[in-house]
Amino acid sequence: MSNEDQEIVLNLANPPRCARCSGETLFRAEFPHSWKNAAGQEVSGIRSADLCPACDRGEPSADALLALFAVDGQLGTGNMTVFTDLLGAWVDVVRNRVVDMERLDAEHEAWRRGELDDTSADPDGDAVR
Numbered sequence: 001m002s003n004e005d006q007e008i009v010l011n012l013a014n015p016p017r018c019a020r021c022s023g024e025t026l027f028r029a030e031f032p033h034s035w036k037n038a039a040g041q042e043v044s045g046i047r048s049a050d051l052c053p054a055c056d057r058g059e060p061s062a063d064a065l066l067a068l069f070a071v072d073g074q075l076g077t078g079n080m081t082v083f084t085d086l087l088g089a090w091v092d093v094v095r096n097r098v099v100d101m102e103r104l105d106a107e108h109e110a111w112r113r114g115e116l117d118d119t120s121a122d123p124d125g126d127a128v129r
């Protein structure tokens, strides 16, 4: 993750409501993100993720962020370093989650177009991977 642009943009003042439960979120983070599409081409863009106290609870890096907000209430110079570390860890988790979903979508697309080699995707032919 060192040679990739890791700049994360935070919306703390007016984050959108959670897309999953429509509750209030703590913030929205936007981060650069790249992945390979079904054709193996590198695609890059900006992804965003909201930290929801209800939906994101249970994931360790999200819990750490939620705990920081619960204890400190707001961000200041005193906890900014800790926050930045926790945020980086959480964004890594979110980024991987997004990539997995995109990979799934890309594979599904390829499969619909008949581009997946069936014998390599399912070597024994019983449709169980």
Ligand SMILES: [Zn+2]
Pocket (backbone or CB within 6 Å): 018, 019, 020, 021, 022, 023, 052, 053, 054, 055, 056
């Ligand atoms: Zn939620």
